[in-house]
Amino acid sequence: MRTNETYTPDRLSGISAFVAAVDAGSFAGAAQRLHLTRSAVAKRIGRLETRLGVRLFHRTTRSQHLTDAGQTFYQRCTKVLAELSEAEDELSAGALTPMGKLRVTMPVQIGRQCIAPVLLALAGTHPQLRLEMAFSDRRVDLIEEGFDLAVRSGRLDDTPGLKARPLGEQTMLLCASGAYLAANGTPQTVEDLADHERLMYGRGANLYQWPTLPRLPEASAATRRTPRFVLDDLVALVEAAELGLGIACIPRWVAMQSLSAGTLVQLLPQTYTPGTPLHLVWPDTRHPSPKLRAAIDALVGAVPALLGMP
Missing domain, CATH: 3.40.190.10 (Periplasmic binding protein-like II)
Known part of the structure; x- marks a missing residue:
């Protein structure tokens, strides 16, 4: 079992230096952003590579660029740092105000007609909430693609790591x-x-x-x-x-x-035609963020009527 040393400040500083180096395009640029020396940035990234057992950058005397492993690690790290930043913002605002970016994926047509209007109205009442809505009939991998919430039509798969809530029925x-x-x-x-x-x-x-x-x-x-x-x-x-x-x-x-x-x-109005269920699905977390809770509550409260349910 890993101990808490896995999450030491030194490890986080290495991740911050790595992300800054990628964003700035060089160790020197990262050093300027972090108010460190270039040598300090290089040492932090070197220790990070040693712990991970992989090279994150291809380095030459004139340039540096990410390895495949580095690219994958960068995508994960930027998400983690963004979540940490949003967590700090939420706490400073009292931990109750929906804020930050909410990424939602939904089927194209029901998304346009029944889902997007509800979310846009929610954003109108919470100026610090930012929305990124993806309209696609493709079954999206929420965790792999970094979505906070999905609207899914049809029977749900038994996918570990996800929670779901019924949203209504499409008669x-x-x-x-x-x-x-x-x-x-x-x-x-x-x-x-x-x-x-x-x-x-x-x-x-x-x-x-x-x-x-x-x-x-x-x-x-x-x-x-x-x-x-x-x-x-x-x-x-x-x-x-x-x-x-x-x-x-x-x-x-x-x-x-x-x-x-x-x-x-x-x-044939007297003929019963089974409906297609509609669900909200999101990554299972112990403490859902205020933005996620607000979006779920808004959709559950409004969408059944938009579907024509009694």
Whole structure:
């Protein structure tokens, strides 16, 4: 077991000297920033390399640049020093005020419509809070990529080192335009859907399967049309439905505006369509920061209504 000597001030000073040398581009520049001699900076970095057992810099008489190990170590060190700085700021402000940079990753479309507005409103009430929001449908590694919080749609993986909190459910609705229904008839049962044009969400062979369709009898399933339209954008899917090109299965939060405007009509409202869960996920820490707690509380308080949940 390692003892507390692992975290001595000398070790932290070595890390500070290393980061300063990278940021300044030279040992001399780091010495100027830290108010030390160039020799003192070099000694601290040398002791750090000895403890780590790796070389952090390639050095020549004219230049220095990071090794691969040095680059990896630099990325981790800058994050640690930034967190220490933010911890000091929080304590000096009473440890209750959301402040510093909060990095959040979220799916593109639900992020734009339901998540970002809540976080921007939160930042508006806390001037010392800085936001960095990444919109991507890719499953991000929070710890590896340095995010404080993620919004995830769908079933969660059992990932160690992460905590989660339910944010709501994305109820799916079957919708079509009045023009499409006038031309093709209104389905009265789930089985009737097999004979209608389906607007599918997905990419290539990865299509979102409507929750109602797997229960269709074999005879009806055999007559099911091959989808003519496959789109990987929910806004475009709504537009296609409004143009009368077919029936779409879309989340309630996407459909609400069109249903209110009358450009889409909900079909088979009595048919239960299982929802897709939405969660907040963040790295497990003993004491979540005020900025993280404030963001979680704001999202849990506002997003269910934006999803159209009762």
